[in-house]
Amino acid sequence: MSIDQNKQDDGNKKVVKNLLFVVVGMFGFGFALVPLYDVFCDITGLNGKTGDQYASHEQVQVDTSREIKVEFLANVNAEMPWEFKPLTYSVKVHPGEASRIEYVARNKTDRDIIGQAVPSVSPGIAAAHFQKTECFCFTEQVLKAGEEKIMPVVFMIDPSIDEDVHEVTLSYTFFIKPGSEDASAAKDDKSVIALSTPLAQH
Amino acid sequence: MSAVIEEHHDDHHDHKPTGIGRWLFSTNHKDIGTMYLWFSFAMLFVGGTLALVIRAELFEPGLQFIEPELFNQMTTLHGLIMVFGVIMPAFVGLANWMVPLMIGAPDMALPRMNNWSFWLLPGAFGILISSLIMSLMGMGSAPNFGWTFYAPLSTTYGPDSTDYFIFSVHMMGISSIMGAINIIATIINMRAPGMTYMKMPIFVWTWFITAYLLIAVMPVLAGAVTMMLTDRNFGTSFFSAAGGGDPVLFQHVFWFFGHPEVYIMILPSFGIISQIVPTFSRKKIFGYSSMVYATSSIAFLSFIVWAHHMFTTGMPVATELFFMYATMLIAVPTGVKVFNWVSTMWRGSLSFETPMLFAIAFIFLFTIGGFTGLMLSIVPADFQYHDTYFVVAHFHYVLVTGALYGIFAAVYFWLPKWTGNMYDEGLGKLHFWVSTISVNVLFFPMHFVGLAGMPRRIPDYNMQFAEFNQIASIGAFVFGFAQLILLYNVIKTIRGKATEKATDQVWEGAEGLEWTLPSPAPFHSFTTPPTVK
Numbered sequence: 001m002s003i004d005q006n007k008q009d010d011g012n013k014k015v016v017k018n019l020l021f022v023v024v025g026m027f028g029f030g031f032a033l034v035p036l037y038d039v040f041c042d043i044t045g046l047n048g049k050t051g052d053q054y055a056s057h058e059q060v061q062v063d064t065s066r067e068i069k070v071e072f073l074a075n076v077n078a079e080m081p082w083e084f085k086p087l088t089y090s091v092k093v094h095p096g097e098a099s100r101i102e103y104v105a106r107n108k109t110d111r112d113i114i115g116q117a118v119p120s121v122s123p124g125i126a127a128a129h130f131q132k133t134e135c136f137c138f139t140e141q142v143l144k145a146g147e148e149k150i151m152p153v154v155f156m157i158d159p160s161i162d163e164d165v166h167e168v169t170l171s172y173t174f175f176i177k178p179g180s181e182d183a184s185a186a187k188d189d190k191s192v193i194a195l196s197t198p199l200a201q202h
Numbered sequence: 203m204s205a206v207i208e209e210h211h212d213d214h215h216d217h218k219p220t221g222i223g224r225w226l227f228s229t230n231h232k233d234i235g236t237m238y239l240w241f242s243f244a245m246l247f248v249g250g251t252l253a254l255v256i257r258a259e260l261f262e263p264g265l266q267f268i269e270p271e272l273f274n275q276m277t278t279l280h281g282l283i284m285v286f287g288v289i290m291p292a293f294v295g296l297a298n299w300m301v302p303l304m305i306g307a308p309d310m311a312l313p314r315m316n317n318w319s320f321w322l323l324p325g326a327f328g329i330l331i332s333s334l335i336m337s338l339m340g341m342g343s344a345p346n347f348g349w350t351f352y353a354p355l356s357t358t359y360g361p362d363s364t365d366y367f368i369f370s371v372h373m374m375g376i377s378s379i380m381g382a383i384n385i386i387a388t389i390i391n392m393r394a395p396g397m398t399y400m401k402m403p404i405f406v407w408t409w410f411i412t413a414y415l416l417i418a419v420m421p422v423l424a425g426a427v428t429m430m431l432t433d434r435n436f437g438t439s440f441f442s443a444a445g446g447g448d449p450v451l452f453q454h455v456f457w458f459f460g461h462p463e464v465y466i467m468i469l470p471s472f473g474i475i476s477q478i479v480p481t482f483s484r485k486k487i488f489g490y491s492s493m494v495y496a497t498s499s500i501a502f503l504s505f506i507v508w509a510h511h512m513f514t515t516g517m518p519v520a521t522e523l524f525f526m527y528a529t530m531l532i533a534v535p536t537g538v539k540v541f542n543w544v545s546t547m548w549r550g551s552l553s554f555e556t557p558m559l560f561a562i563a564f565i566f567l568f569t570i571g572g573f574t575g576l577m578l579s580i581v582p583a584d585f586q587y588h589d590t591y592f593v594v595a596h597f598h599y600v601l602v603t604g605a606l607y608g609i610f611a612a613v614y615f616w617l618p619k620w621t622g623n624m625y626d627e628g629l630g631k632l633h634f635w636v637s638t639i640s641v642n643v644l645f646f647p648m649h650f651v652g653l654a655g656m657p658r659r660i661p662d663y664n665m666q667f668a669e670f671n672q673i674a675s676i677g678a679f680v681f682g683f684a685q686l687i688l689l690y691n692v693i694k695t696i697r698g699k700a701t702e703k704a705t706d707q708v709w710e711g712a713e714g715l716e717w718t719l720p721s722p723a724p725f726h727s728f729t730t731p732p733t734v735k
Contacts, residue, residue, distance in 0.1 A: 011391040012311045019383045023421050030425025030455055034440060037451050077444050118443065124518060175444045 054131035054156070062096035063159040070157070073171035074103060080176045081109045082143065087150070095159040098133065103151045105174065107143035114177040115141050122169045129161035130168065140177060218725050226321075229313035230725065231298045234320050236620075238295025239613075241323060243689070245287035248331070250682050252280040257644075257678035260671050263663050272337070273661035274346035279334055281349025282367075285467065286374050287327050289601065292609045293470040294319075294381045297409045300616065301385060303716035303723060304403045306394025306732045311387035319380035326373035333363035348659060350460070353441035353452035357433045364434065368427045375420045382413035382420075389413075394715070396734035400491065403714055407494050408473030411501045415462045415469075418505075423459040426452065450515050457508035465504045467601060468568075469497060471608025472539055475561045477714075478615050479543050482558035483550025484711035489542040496535035496542075503532045513584045522581045529579035533572065540569055555709070556630030560611035563638050564604060571599030574649070589659075592652025598645045603638075610637075610688065617695055618704035622722030625695040633687040640684060643677030 070093055072086035083106040093099050107113055117137040121127040132138075136151035143149060157168065218224060228234055256276050259267050268276070298316065302309055310316050330345075337344040345367045347355035356364055389410050393402070402410075429440040429452075439445025441452045480487045487493065509517065509525040517525075543565050552558070574596040578584050587593060610633075618624050647670035656667045663671065695701055704721040715734070719727050 008311075008391050012387045015387040015390055016312070016383055019386060019417055022417050023379055025421075026418050027421035027425050030422040030458075031429075033455050033458065034429075034451065037448070037454060041448075079444065124516065173443070 054133050060096045060156065061159060062094050064094050066095055066163075067092050068095060068157055068161075068165065069167045070099075070155075071167065071169045072101060072103070073169060075171065075173040077173055077175045080113075080115060080174050082107055082113070082115060082174055084172075084174050093157060095157045095161055098154060098156045100134075100152055100154045103136065103153065103172065104148065105141070105143060105151060106148040107146060110145045112142065112144050115143065115174045116177055117141070117172045117174050120171045120173070122171070123165065125162055126157075126165050126168045129158040130170070131156045131158055137172060227317065229309070229317055231302050231310045231313070231316065232620075232723065232725065234310075234316050235295045235298030235300075237320055238291045238298060238323075241320075242288050242292035242295060242609075243692075245283050245291070245327065246685065249280050249283035249288055250685065252276045252283070254678060254682050256280065257675040259661050260663070261675040262672070263665050263668055265662060268661070270661045271343060271346065274348075274659065275334060275337055275344040277659050278345045278348055278351075279330070282330065282345070283327070284601070285349060285463075286371075287323075289467045289605045289609070290378060291323060293409075293412070293467075294378075294385075296470065296474070296609070296612050296616075297381075297385050299620065300716060301388055301406055301409060302392070303619075303719065303727060304406050304714055305389065305392060305397055306715045306728050306734065307388060307392035308726065308728050308731075310384050311391055312384045315380050316384050319377045319384065322373050322377040322380075326370045326377065329366050329373075330370040333366045336363070350456060351430070352456070353430065353433070353449045357430055357441050357452075360430075360434065365431070368431050371427045372424060375424045378416050378420050382416035385409055385413040386417075394728070394731040394734050400494070401734060403473075404476035404487065404490070404493050404497075405470070405473035408469045408476070408497050411497050412466050412469045415466050415501055415504065419459045419462040419466075422455065423463075426455045426459065429455070450512075453512050453515060454508070457511045458505075460511065461508040462501075462504040464597075464600075465500055467605045468608075469500070471564065471605050472497065474608045474612040474615070475543060475564055476539075478557045478561040478611055479546050479565075481615075481709050481711045481713070482553055482555060482561070483547045484552075485546055485550045486713075487542065488545035488548075489538070492538055493542055496538040499535040500532060503528060503535070507532065510579055510584075513581050514588045526579055526581050530576065533576055536572055540565060540572075551711075553710075555614075556625075556627060556634055557611045557615035559631065559634045559638075560607050560614065563634070564607040564611065567599055567603035567607070567638075567642075571596055571604055574599065587652065589657055590652040591648040591656045591658055594658050595645050595648035595652055598648070602645070603641055613688075613692070615709075616716075617692065618708045619716060619719075619721050619723055621696050621698060622704055622720075623695050623698035623701045624704050624708075625691050626701060629687055629691040629694075633684060633691065636684040636687065637681060640677045640680035644674050644681050645677070647671070647674045647677075 069090055071090040072088060074084045074086050076082055076084050085104060087102045087104055091099055091101060105115070119132075119135070119137050121130045132153060132155045134152060134154035136153065141149070141151065153170075155170070219227070225233065225237060228237070255268065256273065259265075259273055259276075298310065301307075333344040336342060342363060343361035344363050345351070345356070345361065347360060347364075351360075351364075351367070356367075389402070389406060429438070432438040433440050433442060433447075439447040441447050441449050443449065476487055476493060507525055507529045509521065510529045513522055513525075543561075554562075574592070578587055578593065578596060614625060614630055651663075651667045651670045654667065656663050706720055707717045708721060709717075715728075715732060716723070718732065
């Protein structure tokens with residue numbers, strides 16, 4: 001009986017040990033989903049994530065037989081006090097042709113703020129074909145108190161884009177760089193926004 | 203010295219510890235199972251009360267009783283309590299009681315861990331419910347973001363009590379993981395001689411597979427709430443676009459846990475029905491091995507369908523198609539199970555005691571819930587159904603008339619074995635008929651208002667939905683109060699004065715090791731293992 005008991009205790013210890021490995025592994029897997037998700041979005045162009053700065057060594061043939069309308073949107077995150085809008089709301093371009101448009105941002109506050117713009121392209125299938133050779137979103141932007149700045153974007157739509165795409169929307173959202181403001185001022189702002197936002201929505 | 207005392211202790215077979223210590227320090231699988239079941243029963247009334255507040259508010263369009271803020275807290279806590287506080291603990295309680303009896307083991311493999319996994323639960327729910335009590339006392343809001351706690355509602359906009367919620371979910375997760383490890387260790391190591399895997403009762407099989415699902419996905423849930431915790435308090439940006447994160451990522455992590463979770467809440471019920479239908483058909487179950495393989499396939503498929511909860515988040519068509527077809531595939535093993543139950547009844551010598559009535563209602567009503575699930579899996583249709591009352595109708599058919607009916611059936615089926623007394627069959631049948639009629643009055647009209655476009659989680663609605671909502675609310679109150687019949691019946695059976703004694707076999711057609719023991723099952727059973735031929 002006691003020999004059986006020992007055998008069973010050993011068996012239980014083995015099962016518990018193995019299962020605890022699974023538990024720890026799956027806890028890790030939950031966190032591994034974070035980079036996996038980013039990789040998946042990069043490959044598929046999901047979420048309208050566009051690529052980094054485009055540098056092509058080949059001459060791209062302009063496809064004059066097609067015309068695509070590109071629309072421009074500008075947003076600021078709830079915590080960002082800048083004014084931000086495109087100077088051109090839409091342009092018509094041929095695939096392969098480089099175009100330049102401009103956005104303008106103004107810091108309405110009396111303090112210096114660092115911002116980062118995050119681009120997004122819709123529809124998702126166009127995202128991987130939307131190439132930017134120059135963009136204010138590649139680096140952080142600094143606006144001094146009250147400063148206004150014109151910010152250009154140079155882009156090209158790759159001719160390999162799906163034939164069914166006739167309209168593409170490029171949207172930027174400006175986020176405040178965390179910790180770029182005076183800490184106490186930022187905190188005050190945040191609490192006011194957190195209280196007012198749900199009410200402001202409806 | 204202590205070894206000597208323990209030897210001595212073992213000699214007295216039915217010596218029970220007394221007083222509060224019996225329960226606080228219990229390592230006995232039957233006592234712990236009982237505590238799980240009573241805990242779940244208590245939570246059923248708490249969660250049910252919240253549901254009745256919701257249905258009272260929705261009786262008429264416009265705002266009657268509660269403010270929208272409180273309504274959101276009601277839907278959130280109703281969902282969390284019913285999922286984590288009622289269905290899951292009830293299943294663990296049934297596993298504690300029945301798995302050792304069914305496989306001929308003296309107790310669970312890890313009795314002290316068993317005690318701990320139960321006693322974490324009252325703490326976890328104490329914390330969660332305290333947030334609602336504080337909210338009612340005017341001290342901030344309870345969690346108000348829905349039981350799915352999507353970011354950024356739960357991160358950027360979550361009330362302070364969200365951190366209570368996170369801690370509570372961590373504790374529930376630890377409890378579930380320990381419970382699952384215990385069940386797997388028991389099933390692997392403590393089967394009676396001759397009880398091969400393919401001779402195990404189906405209930406044991408379904409719990410074996412469920413326990414693996416729990417171990418695989420509860421840590422992912424723990425990871426999700428940990429990310430929320432650090433996003434809220436330690437400056438990370440897993441789910442915040444402002445810092446390079448993505449709120450949609452939350453939905454992927456959550457539903458990677460969430461979809462296996464819905465099978466965790468139904469597989470043990472499949473097992474219960476697979477015990478009850480053969481008993482009252484007086485036949486062996488039809489297609490035993492296909493039942494085992496079907497359960498395993500459902501468990502496997504549950505890991506590759508999670509994104510069907512997120513069709514409207516903007517996925518590539520190819521991804522949507524993959525998740526649509528994978529989801530539809532689940533209908534195949536589920537269909538196998540339903541056909542097997544029906545084939546078991548075919549030409550059986552049927553009798554309709556309360557457990558069998560609940561089992562038959564389960565098969566019929568769960569299948570309705572399964573079919574609406576199939577409708578929801580179709581991508582273009584889902585764009586219309588998403589976040590409407592059609593979804594609410596769907597998951598209440600599978601969770602109330604599915605999971606909960608399975609638990610009701612199990613309680614009536616095994617109560618005579620637990621208490622040694624037969625329950626009052628008349629009251630049982632009354633409970634069945636009142637519940638089954640009212641539950642359909644409650645949930646069936648939700649299909650119609652959902653298809654017509656009524657959104658979920660909103661305290662007010664368009665006038666055109668008023669009639670169906672009133673019907674649903676009437677059904678809700680009848681269904682809610684009908685559960686008091688069950689409570690009364692259970693207490694009456696435990697007291698046992700007005701009921702007849704149960705025989706060892708209890709049911710004429712019952713087969714299996716648990717029915718070879720006396721009724722009530724002795725405090726310590728199978729100290730020498732039985733032999734299974």
